[in-house]
Every structure is written in structure tokens, then in C-alpha cells.
Amino acid sequence: MRIALLHTADAAGAPEDPVLGQLEDALREDGHDVSRVVVADRVPPVVAALCASPPDLVFNLAESYGGKSALESNIAALLNLLHLRYTGSSPAGLLLAGDKSIAKKVLGFHGIASPEAATVYRGDLDWAGKLHFPVIVKPPQEDASLGVTTRSVVRDLQELLETMSAIHREFNQPVLIEEFVDGREFYVGVLGNESPKPLPVIELDFTDFPEGRPRVASFEAKWGDGGAGHGAEFAGTRAVFPETIDEELLRTMQATAVEAFRALRLRDYARIDLRVTAEAKVYVIEANPNCYLERHAEFARAAERAGMSYRELIHTIVELAGARYAR
Ligand SMILES: Nc1ncnc2c1ncn2[C@@H]1O[C@H](COP(=O)(O)OP(=O)(O)O)[C@@H](O)[C@H]1O
Numbered sequence: 001m002r003i004a005l006l007h008t009a010d011a012a013g014a015p016e017d018p019v020l021g022q023l024e025d026a027l028r029e030d031g032h033d034v035s036r037v038v039v040a041d042r043v044p045p046v047v048a049a050l051c052a053s054p055p056d057l058v059f060n061l062a063e064s065y066g067g068k069s070a071l072e073s074n075i076a077a078l079l080n081l082l083h084l085r086y087t088g089s090s091p092a093g094l095l096l097a098g099d100k101s102i103a104k105k106v107l108g109f110h111g112i113a114s115p116e117a118a119t120v121y122r123g124d125l126d127w128a129g130k131l132h133f134p135v136i137v138k139p140p141q142e143d144a145s146l147g148v149t150t151r152s153v154v155r156d157l158q159e160l161l162e163t164m165s166a167i168h169r170e171f172n173q174p175v176l177i178e179e180f181v182d183g184r185e186f187y188v189g190v191l192g193n194e195s196p197k198p199l200p201v202i203e204l205d206f207t208d209f210p211e212g213r214p215r216v217a218s219f220e221a222k223w224g225d226g227g228a229g230h231g232a233e234f235a236g237t238r239a240v241f242p243e244t245i246d247e248e249l250l251r252t253m254q255a256t257a258v259e260a261f262r263a264l265r266l267r268d269y270a271r272i273d274l275r276v277t278a279e280a281k282v283y284v285i286e287a288n289p290n291c292y293l294e295r296h297a298e299f300a301r302a303a304e305r306a307g308m309s310y311r312e313l314i315h316t317i318v319e320l321a322g323a324r325y326a327r
Pocket residue numbers: 100115136138142143144145146148178179180181182185215216217218273275285286
């Protein structure tokens with residue numbers, strides 16, 4: 001097959017995202033003819049590159065447009081308008097999961113728990129749940145923890161008001177205020193369409209996290225200070241396969257992840273992020289459609305744990321996408 005890797009431009013001066021080379025190798029080993037198409041902040045070059053000789057499949061890794069995560073779903077929409085086949089979620093799925101406050105409403109409708117929350121836009125209250133401090137304040141349409149830092153966790157009204165106004169100023173977006181679930185954090189990959197399957201559960205281990213700081217996988221925690229490099233883990237958090245964990249809790253987390261995947265109309269592959277309280281209550285924190293496929297990142301590691309090599313995983317995603325269009 002002729003496959004075009006559609007990806008967001010690297011930030012100026014940043015090293016190339018290693019996932020590109022890894023995917024290229026995996027797809028070529030599988031016999032595909034692979035090219036790259038970059039998405040920056042103009043549509044005509046993308047259309048020209050994709051239409052010059054249309055690929056059989058677009059491997060959609062584009063997660064922002066002109067630096068804006070909120071525009072991610074528009075890229076899939078453009079592929080639809082160009083009658084191109086592509087991997088991963090549709091514009092609907094990207095939109096539902098991509099806006100955390102919309103995602104929470106959809107999950108709530110389906111009876112899937114996510115933390116109590118309120119949303120505010122420029123002073124107007126959209127919805128207020130039964131909130132208790134501490135809460136975490138985030139811009140609902142940003143990704144990779146832009147905007148979520150340890151300072152996002154606030155304990156009182158004064159801190160809350162200050163943080164909210166900072167988010168309004170910086171992101172010009174609604175503010176999502178969520179009850180802070182101070183429990184263990186888990187990631188569950190989901191793969192499939194007609195019967196989506198959960199992958200083995202990964203835990204973000206905070207054992208070596210600095211004492212006294214709220215435990216959040218913040219921008220600093222995920223990418224190191226300044227966000228240099230992809231997939232680097234901050235000293236203090238490690239993604240591990242939990243050794244001591246209740247079987248029933250594992251099954252509940254996997255079932256919750258699959259329900260969230262379906263409720264948000266995701267396709268092919270996604271990673272669902274969960275927090276679990278000391279009482280074993282499972283909350284969905286975030287759904288990540290078209291999640292990061294770097295081979296050492298959570299999703300590929302979980303697939304490997306399930307006995308799937310990186311090449312097999314990428315092959316499966318291509319097959320899943322192809323099968324959707326064959327129906
Ligand atoms: N309600 C919450 N309770 C506890 N921790 C949270 C909550 N929301 C977010 N976090 C922490 O912040 C991190 C980033 O938040 P998330 O909503 O996943 O944003 P992003 O899109 O930036 O990944 C999570 O991985 C988790 O560690």
C-alpha cells in the first residue's frame with residue numbers, strides 16, 4: 001500500500017519526533033511504500049501533497065494545526081473532504097475527546113465516572129457540579145499537559161480565582177475546574193473497532209515524586225523542564241506494569257476504558273487515562289484518541305506486554321483502518 005504519514009511540524013529547533021522514523025521502518029518492513037506529509041499552518045500545501053498522487057491510506061499523526069490542539073479534528077475533517085482513508089478517530093471522536101468538558105458530558109450520559117467539575121468561560125458559568133477542594137484547573141482543549149502544572153492544583157478560593165484568570169488570559173478558552181482525585185494514575189490502551197480490546201494496564205508510579213507537591217503528570221513531569229525531547233520521563237515518575245493490584249480493579253479499569261472509547265466514538269486506537277481513589281473508585285481523567293505511538297511510550301509498551309511487537313501493532317492499526325472502509 002502507499003501510505004502517507006501525516007504529521008505536525010516539529011517546533012523550531014526541536015529534534016525530530018522519533019515516532020516518525022519508527023513508524024516508517026515498521027510500515028516499510030510490512031512492505032508499504034511510505035511518504036511524509038507535514039501539517040503546519042496552511043492548508044494548500046497539505047492538499048497539494050496529498051492530491052498529487054493520493055495515498056491508499058493516510059497514517060494520521062497530526063495533532064494540531066498552527067500550534068492549536070483545538071483544531072486537531074479539522075485535519076481529519078479535511079481528509080474526509082478529500083475522500084482519503086486514514087487511521088484513527090473521525091472528526092467527531094477527535095472533537096468529543098479533544099474537548100475535556102464535552103467529553104465529561106458524554107461520559108456522564110453513559111454513566112461513566114469522571115471527576116466532579118465546573119466549566120466557566122469569561123466569567124459565565126456553563127455547568128457546576130458538587131465541587132470540593134482541592135481542585136485542578138485546566139484549559140479543556142489543550143494537550144500534552146500544556147497548562148497543567150503542579151500550580152494547577154488549588155486548595156482555596158483565592159488560588160482558584162487567580163489560576164482561572166491566568167488561564168483565561170493565556171489560552172482565551174473556557175476553564176475546566178475538576179475535583180482533584182488524589183489517587184493512583186493508570187493508562188489503558190484500547191485497540192479495535194467492532195470489539196475494542198483493552199491492553200494491559202500501565203501505572204504512573206509517583207513513588208519518587210518530590211514530597212509535598214501535588215501528584216500530577218504535568219508538562220514538566222512529562223517532558224522535563226522546558227519540554228525538550230519526546231517521551232522523556234521526569235525523575236520522580238515512571239510508567240510501570242503494576243505488580244500488586246487487585247484483579248477485579250484491573251478488570252474494572254479495562255472495562256471502563258473500553259466503555260469510554262465507545263462512548264466518545266473513538267476508532268482504531270486510543271489511550272484512556274484514569275485515576276483511582278483509595279476506595280477503588282475509577283475515574284476517567286482523559287481520553288487520548290490517536291495517542292502517541294513512540295515505541296517506548298505507554299501504548300506500544302502495553303501492546304508489547306500483550307505479546308504484540310511494534311511492527312505487529314502498526315500492522316494492526318493499518319488493518320483496522322482498512323477494514324472500516326471495506327464495510
Ligand atoms: N481531576 C484530576 N485529578 C487528579 N489528577 C488530575 C486530574 N486531572 C488531571 N490530573 C493530572 O494532570 C495530568 C494531565 O491532565 P490531563 O487532563 O490528562 O491533561 P493533558 O491533556 O495535558 O494530558 C494527568 O495525567 C493527571 O496526572
